[in-house]
Amino acid sequence: DQQVKQNSPSLSVQEGRISILNCDYTNSMFDYFLWYKKYPAEGPTFLISISSIKDKNEDGRFTVFLNKSAKHLSLHIVPSQPGDSAVYFCAAKGGFKTIFGAGTRLFVKA
Amino acid sequence: DTAVSQTPKYLVTQMGNDKSIKCEQNLGHDTMYWYKQDSKKFLKIMFSYNNKELIINETVPNRFSPKSPDKAHLNLHINSLELGDSAVYFCASSHLLYRDRANVLTFGAGSRLTVL
Numbered sequence: 001d002q003q004v005k006q007n008s009p010s011l012s013v014q015e016g017r018i019s020i021l022n023c024d025y026t027n028s029m030f031d032y033f034l035w036y037k038k039y040p041a042e043g044p045t046f047l048i049s050i051s052s053i054k055d056k057n058e059d060g061r062f063t064v065f066l067n068k069s070a071k072h073l074s075l076h077i078v079p080s081q082p083g084d085s086a087v088y089f090c091a092a093k094g095g096f097k098t099i100f101g102a103g104t105r106l107f108v109k110a
Numbered sequence: 111d112t113a114v115s116q117t118p119k120y121l122v123t124q125m126g127n128d129k130s131i132k133c134e135q136n137l138g139h140d141t142m143y144w145y146k147q148d149s150k151k152f153l154k155i156m157f158s159y160n161n162k163e164l165i166i167n168e169t170v171p172n173r174f175s176p177k178s179p180d181k182a183h184l185n186l187h188i189n190s191l192e193l194g195d196s197a198v199y200f201c202a203s204s205h206l207l208y209r210d211r212a213n214v215l216t217f218g219a220g221s222r223l224t225v226l
């Protein structure tokens with residue numbers, strides 16, 4: 001029962017271009033959505049979040065968009081940099097639980 | 111000065127053995143978690159403790175037993191290890207859980223358990 005889905009296992013983008021990572025969820029009771037970034041041999045680190053009552057949140061090069069009717073959110077990275085190459089996890093919080101997707105591996109080519 | 115530290119980082123053991131993974135956080139957080147990342151790469155929550163009290167206990171075999179001696183430590187003990195227990199186990203912590211907050215987790219680097 002995967003309540004948070006990231007259907008693209010990987011994404012390759014040229015440096016300077018936009019990276020768009022997608023996430024779908026099934027539970028309309030989630031109240032917050034978060035993105036985490038993970039480098040090899042490290043734990044995930046928090047990147048950006050959005051409340052379920054918002055449709056956009058921006059922090060520097062990172063913007064998260066939420067479409068509640070479609071139960072879909074996306075993370076935009078503009079411009080993409082080689083240091084952004086990592087696994088990105090979408091997560092959804094409902095009550096006291098945070099549920100994660102399987103991650104999307106982003107490659108940013110120089 | 112690591113915020114959430116887990117030991118050991120790697121653990122290789124035989125089926126049937128009992129092993130423990132330790133976790134400590136120095137962030138002053140009230141809540142700690144264990145997540146399992148299996149071969150399909152999902153991070154699945156196993157347990158959560160809030161001020162030493164168990165608040166989340168997912169459908170996990172009772173061979174897995176968490177122990178929180180104080181709010182800065184959450185250990186995971188696994189009895190009678192099976193091949194399917196092979197995974198990366200992540201410890202995490204956060205401030206006190208609120209229903210109307212984002213509840214950002216700070217993760218440790220993970221402990222890779224391999225059961226032969």
